[in-house]
Amino acid sequence: MTRRVTIADIAAAAGVSKGAVSYALNGRPGVSETTRTKILAIAAEMGFVPNRAARSLSVSSAQAVGIALRRSARTIGIEPYFMELISGIEATLSAGSFGLTLQIVGTVEEELEVYRRWWAERRVDGVFLCDVGTSDQRLDFIADLGLPAVAVGGPIEGARFPAVWHDDAEPSRDILEYLYALGHRRVARIAGIPGLLHTAIRDKAYDDTAADLAFESVTTIHSDYTGEQGAQITRRLLSSAKRPTAIVYDNDVMAVAGLGVAHELGLEIPEQLSLVAWDDSQLCRLTHPALTSLTRDIPAYGAKCAEVLMSLIGAATETALQTTETRTFSVQCKPAQLSPRGSTGPAQN
Template identity: 35%
Template structure:
């Protein structure tokens, strides 16, 4: 009979932890891969789960040392991000290319705020819906790594620099590509180069800005003004208009994403300015649309699909008990097109 018919409360992971005399984190680690707990403790936890009748099929697989077959992705953005953000579609495609071959799946949850984000991570892992997580959009003062570490949840951080956390990280090294772009601007005579940054609290947005600033200063040029476009077309258009309204408008603009650059095209056109004759433009991502804009957009190519597939592979290897590299770095490259020529 089900718990609903008998009125008896279904056993939880807390009940298992209490019966075994361990923490919930120890139960999670034991049920996930067995790492971090002794064989004796793992057996005590297994027996407690059996005694309490807490053995649905997914828990039984974990108790036998087998992955549940799912990894979690908790995204603190609107689900609309899938409609316009070039990153997520390609990133998810890369994840699926790895998981589908091993009969695994991704559990995706979009959340509106930090509190919901934290409870979602806890529920997905402690209730055994997922084996581990891919952490995307690392932020300033981000406490997710610390929280997941306390829970005993395996994770890979996507888009953070080396040494960001104790979890393995995977990211792009775009410094050389941004430096090459800035050098092209300099060689073309541009000394007033602006930047449209994405989300000011996301680490990858800060990294792109810092690489741009350093490349200019190394050339003896003071970085130009910065506006925030929040990775949307509309945000890019508004940020560009604010730059054009300055007493001295920039002669070149580096956008932190192609979508913001496309919004910039609209604002520049509305102002009667030609690209690149009046303002040179470059983006970041190399989305499919970038080569079909008019003029085609110079951009820094970051292979989002490869990022997803590599991150998924690292996490799956971790779940199988293999040691993961502390840091994995993919290289971005500059794609030069007519918007800077």
């Protein structure tokens, strides 16, 4: 159990004041180049790493950001989305040697409480807001707190902090046009949670596109994103008299579950039924046939979100320095691209 070295140790070894050590270490004026290099050498030799708490207390910054996820213990694991997002976030954070504090909560109330506590404790300098809703009390709550934040999703009208988002309307249109071109006229969509912003955006895009094309029917049924509901709703849809010839799922987990149901009912894919998934994770390539899906680069998205938050916090990460224009209030990322695979084919009515 080695002892931790402090600036006092370095100061003593270098024969200078603690202040000088601090200036040297932080690349600030106030020390000559010779003393600076000498101090730096000694610090490196002694393996100095500054005590976070002391630094935080001095500069009033936690050197960390937080993310609160509202899911149950059982369902959180199944969505590859979050881990990929976090993974991307971290890539940017580490560059600025910021830490990520993660908290899983059960209810909105708990989530708000976490934000308040984090803010009051100064445990984090900013937060990522996930699963943005169409009318989301967390937005004002966080803004009122004065806690820097980035919404992972958008666009958000009248937002008081930046939102980083993909346009979901265009891919929604892409899917329907693609299915239409394949001859599908009865299409169903098993959508996500109705209160979520991106669900609403997709809802509207589907409706708009459907109105432009001569579909026989385009139905949307909302779900809770779980495989159970995906399976259940698929079973119901496929048991109806005029069953759809194509089903679009708002995530990958439900699509996999839907494929399971299709197998269960003995339907040939894609001959008798075409399936499309949103959020292409590795899952979509594990099944047979592989699932046609909408592909986004989630780690890159997470990295972008982190960049915006860092620049908001004013942290001097390299990336943040390069792209100070990310301070704008809405950052749009490249929309999801359709990746056609074996689960879609021409309709046989």
